[in-house]
Amino acid sequence: MTDYSTDEMMTVAAARRLRDGAVCFVGVGLPSTAANLARRTHAPTLVLVYESGCLGAKPDRLPLSIGDGVLAEHADAVISVPEVFNYWLQPGRVDVGFLGAAQLDRYANINTTVIGGSYDSPKVRLPGAGGAPEIAASCREVVVVLRQSPRSFVDRVDFVTSVGFGDGPGYRERLGLRGAGPRTVITDLGVLEPRDTTCELTLTQVHPGVTVDDVRAATGWELSVAPNVTTTEPPTEHELATLRALEATLNGAP
């Protein structure tokens, strides 16, 4: 068996979550890597939408940012940013919103704005919202990918940049949010999904070599665990080779 890193397992697991033919709104960083891996493996007709206005992007290398020229060169269409949000995201034309996060809580609310202190005087100032609040509200479902630690998985996020399930069942419905919210959270340790009755994130899958206790230790709240936790299939040779070739394009390879 080939050795692989925990980050590689996370990226492969995230890629597998995207089904062929789906329309996917891609965030910068880990989600972009996973979406491009999916398109090169099991999901060749996955439609990648970037908030810079690239609709149906087919980059032949990993983009360095969401406004990388390679996204425009091979896109089905390049449109303005108001069009992206008003014509494509807002009416619900996007199947999956694929997001990262700095902090996530037990109801899958996302923080990318401030950590600690107050909004006016934060301990750490993060980049902010970008496209995420409306992606989280309007896509049919949301997949979140981030590394798991007690610092990133907190009992309550310091700032709700993008809404998951608020404070529990019925919250999204009361607000009139149209999408189903975060259905899957993929980390370097495993996979969490909201429990239907409580909306609370529940561990349903661990990656090979990871124990439930490892995940508990990396979670800042008392983690809910599904009765039958499965183990992720390790990356195949093909997935790993494709991912590594893709990541090499970031370092100047063609």
Added chain:
Amino acid sequence: MAKVVSLADGIAELVRDGDLVALEGFTHLIPFAAAHEIIRQGRRNLTLARMTPDLIYDQLIGMGCASKLIFSWGGNPGVGSLHRFRDAVQNGWPTALEIEEHSHAGMANRYVAGASGLPFAVLRGYTGTDLAKHTETVRQITCPFTGEQLTAVPALQPDVTIVHAQRADHDGNVQLWGITGVQKEAVLAAKRSLITVEELIDELEPVPNQVILPGWAITAVSLVPGGAHPSYTMGYSTRDNDYYQRWDAISRERETFTGWMRENVL
């Protein structure tokens, strides 16, 4: 028709202390050269609007040009934080910086309302987020037809908008293409506008889908080849990714930042 002016004259005439200024460009076509001219001319108390402040506003903020920032995502794309922006927000260096924070959808719609001559835009956005609690310019509105609760954001109408584009003719008709972000809306929303271009040519060949800003809709055009560096201009240059990477170390400390600006911009 738009005037063709030098960059220095264009900035001197169009950008005034205390103005609301938008320099737009979504990763692509960011008007860095114009920002550097604003820094050299020592503008103060600007309210800077931009969806993604990135390095161009890190430089303006760090050099003390701004007193307020209106934005929706403040980072160095693919690299990390904006250290000068953080220093200004957290420590008031070199001056205090007030912030007005939106989402991308909100900012885009604020420019659309401005370009449309409407007082506000309506969108499905911000619902349930803490942004709505901290930003005065986000309000709930009831649809007069269905009763649905929606969000209103006021028009953003800059005193001056500056963007970079591929080319223009001598009457100031401008073609731009590739990732065009919110540039067209930001220009049409503004009272005055300056477009820096890679090329000035005698006659533009009409090409469908190459967004044209007609000369009568803008104020001035300046020939500034490479004016988007370290950002890029599709068809003319590629993004200087090393610059974005190096910026993290250059901007981290006040001394290295000011030294670098003195050497490379002033």
